[in-house]
Amino acid sequence: MTNYIDPIEKETEILLENLAQDIGQFLEDTKGDNILQVVLRGHLYIERELNYFLEVALENPEELIKGRTFYGQKLNIACAIGILSKDDKKSFEKIGELRNSYAHKWGFELEEENLDNLSSSFRGKLKEFYDNFNELTMYDLISRLKTIMAVMFSYLKFLCMQYKTIKRTKEIQLESYELYQRAEELEQINNELLKKLLPQESDNPNELREIRNKLLQDFKETEE
Structure with missing residues (x-):
């Protein structure tokens, strides 16, 4: 560590x-x-x-x-x-x-x-x-x-x-605040994507979780 x-x-x-x-x-x-x-x-x-x-x-x-x-x-x-x-x-x-x-x-x-x-x-x-x-x-x-x-x-x-x-x-405080704001924006974008791409209800929550994680991973890779 x-x-x-x-x-x-x-x-x-x-x-x-x-x-x-x-x-x-x-x-x-x-x-x-x-x-x-x-x-x-x-x-x-x-x-x-x-x-x-x-x-x-x-x-x-x-x-x-x-x-x-x-x-x-x-x-x-x-x-x-x-x-x-x-x-x-x-x-x-x-x-x-x-x-x-x-x-x-x-x-x-x-x-x-x-x-x-x-x-x-x-x-x-x-x-x-x-x-x-x-x-x-x-x-x-x-x-x-x-x-x-x-x-x-x-x-x-x-x-x-x-x-x-x-x-x-x-x-540094300003940078931290901007990062916090950016994190909130990313969370909002993520939620909007999920609403559009995923059904409102599902009998398979594991499948939804996997799709969500895949979207987040793809987004992180594009950021890098």
Whole structure:
């Protein structure tokens, strides 16, 4: 007997494995004590995940995201279609502002105040993520920065994974409903066929049963 494998459970398992791999790669790529490198690479990872999230959520993303679409515009789109809350959008905007500070402010240096401003914007589930990570983190500047970047990246991946799981669950439910509807239709067709092909009454029920089974078998073969 073949063991039943829940498709949602299997897909979720794959998504969790991918999540762990991506976070591991993120931490590997943000090693070292170069603050600018951590900011730039962290922002790059976050924007890449945002791009993927939009591709998953939008029916035809290429129709909306054309040419050079800036990071802030992508956040606006994500918030507008409901995959990113307004509170989360504000927090992710601050990551963009931090990156732009290095790009546009000569001599900019990261300070504790910048990280306080960023982490204090966290709300809801994002704050929970940060609080859980923060308990395990050293409190020097570079460690705090890496923690914040890792939290925001993993949180965005979590949202995308959650969205994909919900979307897939709905698809399977719809498929199951359509199969149920199809089964009802087939039963109705079968009953109509029997009414036309079989006498209303018979002294030989076994013969009627055999004819009925033969009709069903023929129908199944045509379906295959």
